[in-house]
Amino acid sequence: MDVESLRYVLTLAEELHFGRSARRHFLDAGAFSRRVQRLEHDLGARLFDRTSRRVTLTAAGERVVAHARTVLAALDRLPEVATARDGADGVLRVGVLGFGVADRWPALRDVVTAAAPGVRLVHAELDMDDQYDAVRRGDLDVGLVQHFGGVDGLDFRTVLRTPAVVVAPADSPLADAPALTADDVADQAWLRLSAAHPRFRDWIGPAGVGGSGTAIRHPAAIPTAVATTGLLGLHGAAAARFFPRPDVRFVPFDGPPVEVAVVTRAADCRPEVAAFREAATAVAS
Template sequence: MELRALRYFVTVADELHFGRAADRLHIAQPAVSRQIARLERELGERLFDRSPRRVRLTAAGHRVLAAAREALAAADRVRSAAAGPAGVMRIGTASGVTARLERGIDELREQSPAFDVVLVDLPPAARLNALRHGEIDVALARGVAAAPGVRVLPAWTEPLFAVVSARHPAAGREVVSVAELAGGKSLIHDPSVAAVLREAGVPVRPDRPAGSVQDTIVEVGSDPRAWTVLPAGQVAEIGSTRVRAIPLAPRTTITGSVVVPAGLPQPCAAAHRAAFGD
């Protein structure tokens, strides 16, 4: 019995849809169907009831699912053990997640203390691509709903803040709307933040590709007409006295996710989500 077949089975059981399972595994749907059929022949049991409208686990499927999850988790533990005490977890980071990273790493080390951590700072698209190609092991990202070849696990939400120059007319306000700032100089460079604002009914778009948060803060602080919008985590790490952060009205949030390889066993994925999520 191949671990690959068990992994395909667990993915179909999670999705209850062969097409979505194939997308998550980043393979063609017929390959998934063949592996499931082979597993059913090997076990001598039907694992799924299939109809044109839905897919359901059989009673045997439910029994096999628990055992399959345990087998995949055990295989993952074997791989971790083979890496020995010098095992490394490579984490693709986002800006403004220092406290989240520290807490998550501590929690994971309580479960498996013998690993080192390497933090990899990459732009969002490059971060997901590195995960897809096995160059990092897990990534934190904001504003990502789905991506091919990886599994996106929503794990936290953060309110968005307007950030303006200390000389901006709105600098003393307790709350402010994006519409009230629209006459100034927008420095929203992050496409994920722009997308959240558009979903909230505010027609903004990045004025150029995303740069570093630090550079954006310097730009905003240097121009009394300038403004941007940042998540709370990034706001918490602002060290400049030249800008002011103001809560948005109405309150608007962005979702942060733990992103893992598509084939990572469910127990491991859940542990990563719990460690870095809220």
């Protein structure tokens, strides 16, 4: 197994076409196909179903692709990790999932900068797969994440709770409903949301993890994916303000709310990091 073959698998998962995938890596289709087949042999599982008309990911392929994205992202960040100064320069690398703390950002920043004068915040985008691991590995100092419960080695401070909504196409029969229940959407077709964290599946509820298409990893992409596919998505109510589209509706849903938390490494006692924890508590109250 080699890193480059993992990259080929990710490309093929995006393109679902051997010819286009091979061209992206400047290979002929035969050589590209052999590399993918060799990786399947090494893993002992078929990652793609192939016919003369189409290529599709298998269930094993979906799992491998999700993990490969995390592995390759970590490898790509190694140069940055090697040269990081561990906050000695007053910089905090802050990863944000989706809308983060929504309209509480000014208050959060004010408390952090008052408690740690001179600190400089650097933004990084998180996705649903790496939102915890990026902090745990030390790639980031602080994360604004969707909280599903405790994780060993990490400290969580809840900042915001926002009700759940179903994101529906504007022309859907559900779009004008005053509110939706699990029974209302039980037989609907959903986007497939990436779900690296097992407890994420509990929050998804009726959407499950077996939806259609490529798994959505970034919350900001959900409304656009709904408009593109006509499928339903699940989000927090704050998304209606931060990711609005005229062709989708955000319908109140009786599922569990979205809970946003500040996450840091539990053993990280730097004053700048402690300031973020204090800010989370202050802003939440």
